[in-house]
Amino acid sequence: MLTVMKFGGSSLATAEKVENAAGIIVKKAREGSDIVCVVSAQGKTTDELVKRAEEVAKAPSPRENDVLLSSGEQISMSLLAMKLCDMGYDSISLLGWQAGIHTDGRHGNASIKSVQTERIKKELGKGRIVIVAGFQGISSDDDITTLGRGGSDTTAIALAAALGADECCIYTDVKGVYSANPKVAPDAVKHDEMTYDEMLEMSTLGAKVMHNRSVSMAKKSRVGFEVCSSFDGERGTFIHDFAPEKTVSGIVCDGNIAMLTVEGIERGENTCRLFRLLAENGISVDVIIRSQLYDGGKGTVSFSVSETILPQVRALLEAHRGEIGYTKLSAETGLAKLSAVGSGLADSCLVASYMLSEMNKLGIDPKYITTGEIRISVIIPREMSISAERALNSAFFGEGRRL
């Protein structure tokens, strides 16, 4: 029996929380499982390191930034291993390069290429609990890389796949995956299980539990995993291939949305060029609306981006105005994207009609609506997002629910 565990930054933030995590590990080890435990940096460590980089350099070198940031996990992993040793459990911590986590060379956003498990297996063979630094790896040039957002979860999934682990537990400060954000909608329901696709869609749409990159890797490697709380010991949410179909599995709200509108752009090649440019610069857009009103072969394209990166996206589009060929660029800010997710949304019109009726009750007239295979999203004013999320959760999951 081999268990891969992962503890996030909030689950390791203080000496007391390190002790709590060590307790969970020891409990599992006593049940007879070999343990590989992936850790994030403690609490706000990464943010503090980012601030220190900004103090010395206007544009920190990506390679050096990775060296700096990766020290956060180095600290937390050694503290956890120390704690376990102190409790009488033989434990060893391994950095990315020691744990055989090989990545490409994209500093700050590297992808895992392969995992060489020799060292981890050797240490497990000695009866040791192995603690591995999440979020980091090593490039073919022997340079430290970091995996970007969701990095530690990705490390855990990759190790579970490479080691053929029997279970993979992602410990966090929430109790599992809910039908809506429980802080916003108090009657949100915790799911016992979900499919990868449902979880993927929820992550992509803004649920903060896990990054879609990690979920995507789990799906690709067919690693089932459980999201659970490091504080209550109850069952969390199990994410795997097959789970009972739910018409709607969750309501997700992303409150950091702006809509950009590009007017007077030619159909065909130029519109492609616009999105290629965005892709090349690592900018992800979600809701895309193409206006049907063409004016001499020209039209209008609107799309949503994170409001945080709006200035960067505007500057990019303005710099390439000639190449893309448009007449006007405008932005609308202060928006939120509210989505209903579910693998059983085939009859999406029904869900859409319920959604719109709830919006209507709140006096919201969504400007943009978009549907995917397993989700329906509406763009609404940000100040309405909390009441709208609550209303949708009640409509689909509360007493007297409509589906």
Place this chain on the structure above:
Amino acid sequence: MLTVMKFGGSSLATAEKVENAAGIIVKKAREGSDIVCVVSAQGKTTDELVKRAEEVAKAPSPRENDVLLSSGEQISMSLLAMKLCDMGYDSISLLGWQAGIHTDGRHGNASIKSVQTERIKKELGKGRIVIVAGFQGISSDDDITTLGRGGSDTTAIALAAALGADECCIYTDVKGVYSANPKVAPDAVKHDEMTYDEMLEMSTLGAKVMHNRSVSMAKKSRVGFEVCSSFDGERGTFIHDFAPEKTVSGIVCDGNIAMLTVEGIERGENTCRLFRLLAENGISVDVIIRSQLYDGGKGTVSFSVSETILPQVRALLEAHRGEIGYTKLSAETGLAKLSAVGSGLADSCLVASYMLSEMNKLGIDPKYITTGEIRISVIIPREMSISAERALNSAFFGEGRRL
């Protein structure tokens, strides 16, 4: 032209100090020198990490402690490299394992076994300024080790030797090596140069500028180096093989001394056993006095230890009382060791007589006196140590000096 530099923790404590260090590096690079720069952890980082280890574990695992502590240099090296990149100078930071610093496996107190310079040379060949983490290396098991006290200086000396550097500059927060501690004796004289042996003796006796281990390695590898200030740009003190002989080169005071007295110990084998026991436990003793008054083949041995480790040494001797066979153990605390160092102390009686006459003027009657090839030490009450250091500095280096 290849220069190895080293910046200590106080020279890198803040973003401003990192900028100052970068300025010194750039100046040297512009003069046409290739640069390898070794760094310590910023300011009090190491102390803070030690505290965090103590929060989680009563007895931190030495291996994990090394993983934890080595993150301090990782942070400072990446910040310095970032700063240089930001200033337009291509720079790269390398951790101990990347820089090819191979050590034995004694965690917390490792020794450098060899330096594989391929990676450093490759980066220098690309025209880069290479920043190396001091104080750390890698064992043959691929585990991170730390070098113990004086570690970053040792790294710099080892790299200067392995790379055949043309110069080696140890930047610190003092202006060089003085005849006495300038904070205590305001008329202390800065030396332009010194021999390894003089520096070694001063370090061993308590001068805080450099650890004797680093000086010892410099002597063995015949690496000449300069100790200088990172804040004034003036010449510091050059330490090498041949320097003009000075009768007395410095006054050094170690204010953390206790004397332990072991009574009723047999001569011969048992006394050897006593010191072997101390050596095996890494305890260094300095002044050793054997009483001439034997009582049926038994005698008395007194020796000095750091007062900090007195409880540890007492406990050790008590635990081995049967084996060593003594009748009484006693300790005297609150002492200081004041030493005069100089490679020209051949006629040590003269220096000793001057020392004792200065002590006498201050009403001090030193309980213990010991002489070595190039030093004379007296053990005096700690509360007299500042006035005694001042008096000796004036006697040997001030106006109207006696030698």
